[in-house]
Amino acid sequence: xxxxxTLRPATAAVLALALASATPVAHAQAPAGPATAVATxxxxxxxxxxxxxxxxxxxxxxxxxxxxxxxAVGRTTLHLVDRSRQDLWVPERARELMVDVFHPARSTPRPxxxxxxxxxxxxxxxxxEVRDEALVRRLGATRAxxxxxxxxxxxxxxxxxxxxxxxxxRFTLTTLAEDLASRGYVVALVDHxxxxxxxxxxxxxxxxxxxxRKAETREDMRKATVNRAQDLSFxxxxxxxxxxxxxxxxxxxxxxxxxxxxxxxGAAAASVMAYDDRVRAGVNMDGTxxxxxxxxxLGGRPFLLLGTGxxxxxxxxxDVTWDAAWRNLDGWKRWLAxxxxxxxxxxxxxxxxxxxxxxxxGTQPTIRADRAIGLVRTYTAAFFDLHLRGxxxxxxxxxxxxxxxxxxxHHER
Numbered sequence: 001x002x003x004x005x006t007l008r009p010a011t012a013a014v015l016a017l018a019l020a021s022a023t024p025v026a027h028a029q030a031p032a033g034p035a036t037a038v039a040t041x042x043x044x045x046x047x048x049x050x051x052x053x054x055x056x057x058x059x060x061x062x063x064x065x066x067x068x069x070x071x072a073v074g075r076t077t078l079h080l081v082d083r084s085r086q087d088l089w090v091p092e093r094a095r096e097l098m099v100d101v102f103h104p105a106r107s108t109p110r111p112x113x114x115x116x117x118x119x120x121x122x123x124x125x126x127x128x129e130v131r132d133e134a135l136v137r138r139l140g141a142t143r144a145x146x147x148x149x150x151x152x153x154x155x156x157x158x159x160x161x162x163x164x165x166x167x168x169x170r171f172t173l174t175t176l177a178e179d180l181a182s183r184g185y186v187v188a189l190v191d192h193x194x195x196x197x198x199x200x201x202x203x204x205x206x207x208x209x210x211x212x213r214k215a216e217t218r219e220d221m222r223k224a225t226v227n228r229a230q231d232l233s234f235x236x237x238x239x240x241x242x243x244x245x246x247x248x249x250x251x252x253x254x255x256x257x258x259x260x261x262x263x264x265x266g267a268a269a270a271s272v273m274a275y276d277d278r279v280r281a282g283v284n285m286d287g288t289x290x291x292x293x294x295x296x297x298l299g300g301r302p303f304l305l306l307g308t309g310x311x312x313x314x315x316x317x318x319d320v321t322w323d324a325a326w327r328n329l330d331g332w333k334r335w336l337a338x339x340x341x342x343x344x345x346x347x348x349x350x351x352x353x354x355x356x357x358x359x360x361x362g363t364q365p366t367i368r369a370d371r372a373i374g375l376v377r378t379y380t381a382a383f384f385d386l387h388l389r390g391x392x393x394x395x396x397x398x399x400x401x402x403x404x405x406x407x408x409x410h411h412e413r
Contacts, residue, residue, distance in 0.1 A: 061142035062355045064115065064175055064348075065373050069182025074105030074150030075113055078245050079202050082234045088227045089194040089210040096207075097231055098191040098199055100170060101239075101246050102181035104157060105150035115142035116171040119206050123198025124169060128361060135356050145178050152248045153184075158256040158388040159239065161232045161272070161279070162189045163265030165287070165347060166224070167209050169196040172347045173262060179377045185384065186252055188235050192228060195264075221264075221290035226275075228268035229291070232259055233276045240278075256280060256388040260380060262346045263287040270325065273298045281387040283380055285346035289321035297330025304383045306346065306376070309339035309407065332387070334396060335409040338375055340367035346376055367405060375403060 067073065078099045085095040116124070118140030125136055160180055164173050170191035177187045191199045194210040201207055215224055238245040240254045258281040259269040266287030273279045274294050282298075286307040305322060326335055338345070342365035350369035353360060365372070382393035394400070399408055 061115070061138055061140075062352060064142070064144060064178075064351060065370060067145055067179050067182035068377060069104075069179060069184065071104035071153055071182050071184060072107045072150060073146040073178050073181040074103050074108075074152060075144075075146035075148055076101045076103075076246060076248075077148075078238075080235065080238055080245060082231075085230065085234075087193060088223060089214055093193070095231070095234075096193040096201060097235065098170065098193075098201060099235055100174075100177065100189045102146055102177050102187040102189065103248065103251070104153040104181055104184050104186075105147065106153060108147050108150045110147045110150065112143045113146050113148050114140075115144045115174060116140065116169070117200045119200055120169050120171065120198050123206070123208060124172075127167065127197040128358065130356075130358060135358075138356065139352065144174055146181070152251055155251065156253040157184055157186045157251050158258070158384065159236075159252045159254075160185050160187045160384060160388075161235060161257070161259040161269075162187055163192070163228055163232065163259075163261035163268050164189075164196070165261075165263030165265055165344075166195060166215075167197055167212050168262070168347060169199050172349060173265075175348050175351065175373050176260075176377060176380060180381060180384070183381055183385075188239060190231060190235055192231055195224075218290070221288070225264060225267045225271050225290035228261075228264065229271035229275055232268060232272040232279075236276070236278060254278075258282060258384050258388050260384075261285065261287065263343065264290065266346075267291060270298070270303065273301060273303070281384065283383055284325075285376065285380075286341075286343050289325045292321065293325040293328040295328055297328055300331040302332035302383070302387045303329050304333070304379070305335040306379055307335075307337055308341045308343065308345070309337050309405070334383075336379060337407045337409050338367070338372070339405040339407065341365050341372060341405075345372045348373075371405070375406060378403070379406070 078101060080097045080099055082095040087093040087095050121139040122136050125139060162173055162177055164170050170189045173189055177189045180187050193207050196209060198206055198208050211224065215221060236257065239249050240252055257279050259272050259279045260283035261269045262285045264287055266284030267289050269282035269284055270289060270293055271291040273282050277299060281302045283304045283306060342360050342363055344360060345365050345367065350372045354369040378395060382395050385391040386393050386396060395403065
């Protein structure tokens with residue numbers, strides 16, 4: 001188990017919370033809008049004007065793991081503004097979010113969407129001190145599997161709210177988000193303003209990690225976790241409330257909503273469940289519980305802890321919040337540790353770094369990228385299948401010969 005961190009190595013200067021970042025802050029800001037919460041479709045990056053463009057991108061960019069579900073995947077990008085809240089890090093601004101909504105879709109001849117805006121790709125690599133232009137171009141040319149403006153599949157679909165790690169842009173959870181959508185879920189993948197290496201907002205603004213500079217204490221991280229929980233509740237409001245931000249919101253099953261995330265995003269999944277009983281199930285992927293699970297529990301709702309292989313053997317001084325969380329979780333629960341993993345294994349970084357031939361920040365994992373991503377997809381989908389669909393998944397019953405890397409640290413309910 002490791003604490004929330006940016007991509008840069010941890011430093012003792014911030015109480016081992018690893019919140020330091022040298023990423024420059026962009027101060028460009030959009031003009032103020034109406035005094036109410038608004039949601040406007042964001043301008044999606046160009047997806048290519050012809051199949052030839054898509055083939056060229058596939059030849060020069062990285063390759064993401066194939067989807068495991070049966071459905072094609074569509075994507076809509078939303079810019080959400082909550083004018084009822086000040087931004088935690090830049091108080092003169094209202095709280096802003098960029099959200100990719102992935103959904104099961106009908107097949108379409110359109111080319112797949114870009115994995116990331118080239119400006120975001122550059123800032124992510126700069127955050128790990130990589131400035132090789134060839135590598136920046138490769139990451140910027142990478143295509144995802146999802147297609148913009150694809151027609152959704154009919155029916156009612158369970159919703160999963162998904163939040164990335166502290167300092168990481170939302171696209172670093174694309175492989176999980178798209179795979180869940182291919183299995184029939186609607187997934188809202190959230191970028192939280194001023195909390196990533198770089199995120200493009202409407203108007204050409206590129207917001208970088210002000211939070212990485214400002215968050216210095218455990219109390220700061222508690223506030224950051226609660227703030228993300230409020231972000232997720234707001235996204236849920238805008239997807240399921242009156243005048244929803246997503247044109248296809250009627251497809252969402254409002255009674256079957258889950259939340260998951262990596263690092264700080266995983267902690268936020270528990271935090272939103274503590275404050276918002278609409279969220280029925282949650283997954284924390286290797287994130288410190290900056291906002292502790294309440295002693296009263298989460299109202300009997302299920303929760304999955306999915307972390308690194310040393311989670312049951314924490315050295316003195318390391319994060320112990322999972323032990324406290326485990327004691328307080330009062331519903332169905334599992335604590336799974338994946339041998340050979342690294343904190344960033346629970347994101348897209350294994351696929352990106354392996355192809356770019358970059359070392360991980362900190363300890364190098366021993367598990368292959370494709371295997372790591374496959375296990376994260378398998379256990380996350382199994383959890384939501386069980387608790388949002390009522391479909392039994394044997395991989396959650398105990399250790400399996402097929403997945404020897406996965407250890408059940410505790411096995412209850």
